[in-house]
Amino acid sequence: MTVPAFITKLWTLVEDFSTDELIAWDSTGLSFHVLDQGRFAKDVLPLYFKHNNIASFIRQLNMYGFRKILNIEQGSLKSERDDMEFAHQFFQRDREDLLEFIKRKVSHGKAGEVDVKVRPDTFHTVLNEVHDVQDKQDQLTTSLSSLKCENEALWREVASLRQKHHKQQQIVNKLIQFLVSLVGSKHAMAGMKRKRPLMLNDASQLETSQAKIPKTSEFTFDQV
Amino acid sequence: MTVPAFITKLWTLVEDFSTDELIAWDSTGLSFHVLDQGRFAKDVLPLYFKHNNIASFIRQLNMYGFRKILNIEQGSLKSERDDMEFAHQFFQRDREDLLEFIKRKVSHGKAGEVDVKVRPDTFHTVLNEVHDVQDKQDQLTTSLSSLKCENEALWREVASLRQKHHKQQQIVNKLIQFLVSLVGSKHAMAGMKRKRPLMLNDASQLETSQAKIPKTSEFTFDQV
DNA sequence: GGGAATATTCCC
DNA sequence: GGGAATATTCCC
Structure with a gap:
């Protein structure tokens, strides 16, 4: 809902006809050009941002997912040598309504990771x-x-x-x-005298004592 | 070794005699005063920083561990109502050599915690x-x-x-x-015939078999 | 291009 | 005061 300041400033800047000599929409309206980096940085950037560095401007573009459009004739001589082109899916001419979908990258940590803070x-x-x-x-x-x-x-x-x-x-x-x-x-x-009984009936006692423990071990041992 | 820009700017600013009307050392040289917040923000801050907000200035002071000095007569009428005083152990008059010990607080996470990033x-x-x-x-x-x-x-x-x-x-x-x-x-x-021996010498066999296991259990069991 | 430190803003 | 988001700088 709330569009970051950089995005609204950038869109206003590109839409502004008075600066078309240094920054303007591509004819398709789906990307924009920065023509003269030196003059653009010195004369235009301070009007919108707290600096005059083209590098900081490009850093922000990257932070918001803009991509640099590479020209067909890369190394060869082109009509305009000092011409950079940037594009973003939701950055289009006359479509201020799309700007809210441009999201800043979260810098802390690699994607797909979560922070676990512990002392x-x-x-x-x-x-x-x-x-x-x-x-x-x-x-x-x-x-x-x-x-x-x-x-x-x-x-x-x-x-x-x-x-x-x-x-x-x-x-x-x-x-x-x-x-x-x-x-x-x-x-x-x-005629023989026995002093005491011989107690030969041990077998019954043994059978009863065996009932105290199971016949087989119920324990199973798995290596860990 | 490398002193942050804010600290060197702040020290230069407080040392500067030309701004003593708005920001200057305390007579002890161990703290400094900001006299007129409105004028200080509007006239002095932009000379050193990319803003003119006293709040951002104070935010930086807090980030570097400066503390606000509270006056004895808090609520009562004081000679200077628009007077703030800040101090830091390593921020002293004529002691630029101490500035390197002023450290910025690391903002990510609570103090004494370490980040553990895992997927x-x-x-x-x-x-x-x-x-x-x-x-x-x-x-x-x-x-x-x-x-x-x-x-x-x-x-x-x-x-x-x-x-x-x-x-x-x-x-x-x-x-x-x-x-x-x-x-x-x-x-x-x-005259009586025995078909086979009675095998009454079992006792010796029992004694040898007992040697296979210890007399007492060597195992000790602690509850876990 | 982008990670990371510092700076500025916003908000509790 | 300070947490946290965004902005700017610095550096690989």
């Missing part, structure tokens, strides 16, 4: 926190790996112990069967 | 990576906790099984002692 100590704090998380994750990974090895060894130990217990129980059963066969066939037990 | 997709990538690390760490923590519980249950199981094995072995030993006593006292074994 240096905040920056270092965040960086340290990320490193802390990474260190802790490394420790966790190591601990997890160690614990997993220990766990596997424990599972093997439990399996081995259960197997040994089972075999031992079979031995106990065989011994008892043997004793029973002795008693049944020879009645050898007659 | 939005890079910003989101980094953010996602941090969240990935945090998620993975949560998973690791959960897995580690589960595995630790399972590990503790396994240790209890192993201890329980070892105890049972020990008791079972004692039973086996007592049975064997009992059989031996039977054989020794009554010679009841005579």
Whole structure:
């Protein structure tokens, strides 16, 4: 809505017939010419701007997206040597209504980037926190790996112990069967005194204790 | 080394005796006064700057760290009503050598902050990576906790099984002692045939298998 | 041409 | 006073 001062001044300047000798519309009305750079800078620029440098004028044109029109005969001798031509899509003769679409380039930072302003100590704090998380994750990974090895060894130990217990129980059963066969066939037990019971019924206790832990590990380990 | 144009112009301007009626050193030489703002802006400023606004002049003073000196009698009637006084540590009469230490404030961002320019997709990538690390760490923590519980249950199981094995072995030993006593006292074994050995020497196997895992867990678990 | 520092303006 | 946009300068 609000057209920058440079654009309105430029349009007024190009439209002004009194300065057509130094700056004027192209015959097409879609671009404009600057004829005599020296005189234009010295006599015209100070009337509109706070300087008399053609370079500053061109800098502004570039800031607003104007492009320099290159003539066909570049290096060859042309009728007018001191002739520059500039154009912009929305800078046209008798079309002041288009000027509002001419936008100044935002200079800060590359296009497509966003500024993130942080205090240096905040920056270092965040960086340290990320490193802390990474260190802790490394420790966790190591601990997890160690614990997993220990766990596997424990599972093997439990399996081995259960197997040994089972075999031992079979031995106990065989011994008892043997004793029973002795008693049944020879009645050898007659007259012997037992000080206390032998407590041979361990198997039932073992079965109940096994229910406290799962039969297989529910944990899965993925390398991180 | 290179003193900004504003500072050199300002110092020249204050030193200049011809303008002392409008701008001049304080008697101490450590600050300067601007007497008649209206005349100063209209007659003096354009001689040194590209404008005639006292506001722009003061804006520059603030940009370079000058401070306004407040008079003792603020609201009361003073001899000179249109009198402003400014000072800067390194702006003193006859001390042009100090001017190089007057630094312009960098406008972009708050003081003590540093610009970090990133493309939005890079910003989101980094953010996602941090969240990935945090998620993975949560998973690791959960897995580690589960595995630790399972590990503790396994240790209890192993201890329980070892105890049972020990008791079972004692039973086996007592049975064997009992059989031996039977054989020794009554010679009841005579004439009986054993099909295969009873394999009662399980205890030695158990001892060797225990060496495969440590007696106590070397792992320590800290909550994260 | 355009990045970046300084200058000027505008506005809270 | 100072943030921020625009203007001017300086420099590659």
